[in-house]
Amino acid sequence: MQKLGDFKLPHFFNYPPYFTLQPVRDTREKQAQLWKELILDYCRSQKIFVIGLEEDFPLFTNPVIERTLSHEARQVFLSALVSEGRAEWMDKGHKKCLILWLRIQDWADCILNFVKENGLEDSVMTVEEIRSGIESRGTELAGIDRTVLTRALRLLEQKGKATIFKGTSADDEGVKFSA
Template sequence: MKQRKCSLQLLLVKGRAEWIDKSHKKCLILWLRIQDWANYILDFVKENGLEVTTIEDIRSGIETHGTELAGIDRGVLMRALRLLEQKGKAVIFKGSSADDEGVKFSV
């Protein structure tokens, strides 16, 4: 058990895991750090010319098939997009439903 804690602690320190509850009983293990996801999204947007798109199209649109973004966890995606928004690289806007939420990129 002690070795697991050390391994988990290392993942937390490297930004590859995050606690999702205050009691530190549930942890989200990340394939990429949130910053890495944000960079991946920006590169994807530039390569595909997607200046404005919906959140759902990023997760399941034709352009995402065969990429790391296909089926990305919505929470991870939103955190990466919020990071891009904080850096002035994107603006998230609300639609009439969750499926209508969109994002405009400044690339």
């Protein structure tokens, strides 16, 4: 089976039409579905949060059959993810896309679990600590995108499960979790 780094690729990755945007509606819907699954799987396994449409992205090229997704096709498939709430455009020009292989709600649950497991209720952490601290190493939270993390924390704050303290710079924002 073909691999991209340590990521296992599905067989249809070598099917040339997979890389040509299909014009027929039914066929295209099916094709988009397969791309959506693959993009989410890949980003999750590689901890990729942002895809730049104008940069090289390994998943969008298959050197074995010498095929590359066109810019239009990338935009179509990512838009399909956006419409399902699994991604968001980060700019008006649709040049950068934030991939949510976990939805914000799921990320919030993930943080709560993390807090529980490490007995961090009622204690204060910096946001940066959650991303790269010793406790989060080896969990899904390690290396989480800052925007995604901040939005998950905001959601917790709304639900009264966390309080965010503004620091002097973005780096030392603090969070207090409540039980």
